[in-house]
Amino acid sequence: MKTYSYKDNIYNNLYDLAEAMGQDGTFIPRTISDTDLEQLGVVVAEAEEPIGNIRTRKIFELKRQRDNAEAEPIAYDGHLYDYDSQARDRISAAIIWLDAQGDGAKISWTTADNVDSAVTAQDLRMIIAYAAERNNKLHTAYNTAKEQVEAAQSKAEIDTIGGKYDY
Numbered sequence: 001m002k003t004y005s006y007k008d009n010i011y012n013n014l015y016d017l018a019e020a021m022g023q024d025g026t027f028i029p030r031t032i033s034d035t036d037l038e039q040l041g042v043v044v045a046e047a048e049e050p051i052g053n054i055r056t057r058k059i060f061e062l063k064r065q066r067d068n069a070e071a072e073p074i075a076y077d078g079h080l081y082d083y084d085s086q087a088r089d090r091i092s093a094a095i096i097w098l099d100a101q102g103d104g105a106k107i108s109w110t111t112a113d114n115v116d117s118a119v120t121a122q123d124l125r126m127i128i129a130y131a132a133e134r135n136n137k138l139h140t141a142y143n144t145a146k147e148q149v150e151a152a153q154s155k156a157e158i159d160t161i162g163g164k165y166d167y
Contacts, residue, residue: 002034005043017042049155058149058158066142070135073112076127080112083131091128095121 003010004017007024011017017037018028026040034044073080081087098105098121106118145161152158 001047001049003045003047004037005045006041012047051153051155051158054155054158055149055152058161059146062142062145062149062161066138069138070131074127074130074134076130077117077123079115079117081109081127082112083127088128091124094119095124098124 001012002014003012004014005011006017006020009020011020014028014030014032018030021028021040021042028037028040037044071084074083075081081091094107094109098107104120106120108116109119109124111117148161149158152161
């Protein structure tokens with residue numbers, strides 16, 4: 001992030017600098033180079049991004065990683081089952097249908113690894129249970145990483161924090 005010092009004032013963006021210089025009768029284009037600004041008496045410096053911005057961005061990244069991991073397929077009984085929002089809706093509907101059919105009812109289900117498998121309502125409930133277990137681990141890992149980010153005092157420290165989302 002660049003800062004611009006001109007006549008004992010510091011400006012955090014080129015627009016504000018241009019406004020101040022314009023009041024003195026010096027008009028600068030938006031595409032002016034740092035070298036040209038320095039020739040006009042402006043000191044251009046690279047400022048470190050505020051730690052709060054870095055924390056916010058990292059927490060957003062961790063949350064996105066967690067949310068993506070929650071939608072990954074679920075391993076159950078030797079197969080992978082889709083678990084995105086559309087798959088969750090289909091699983092719920094299939095459980096209702098299977099329950100209405102009575103004990104032992106099965107339905108053919110195409111798994112995430114493209115295998116047709118006969119499943120029962122209990123199988124589908126177990127997929128949901130496995131997902132709940134995985135999601136709990138994901139949220140615990142996310143909360144731990146978030147706490148580390150909030151406690152970090154530097155960008156370098158924040159950059160070492162990562163979500164452990166391989167469940």
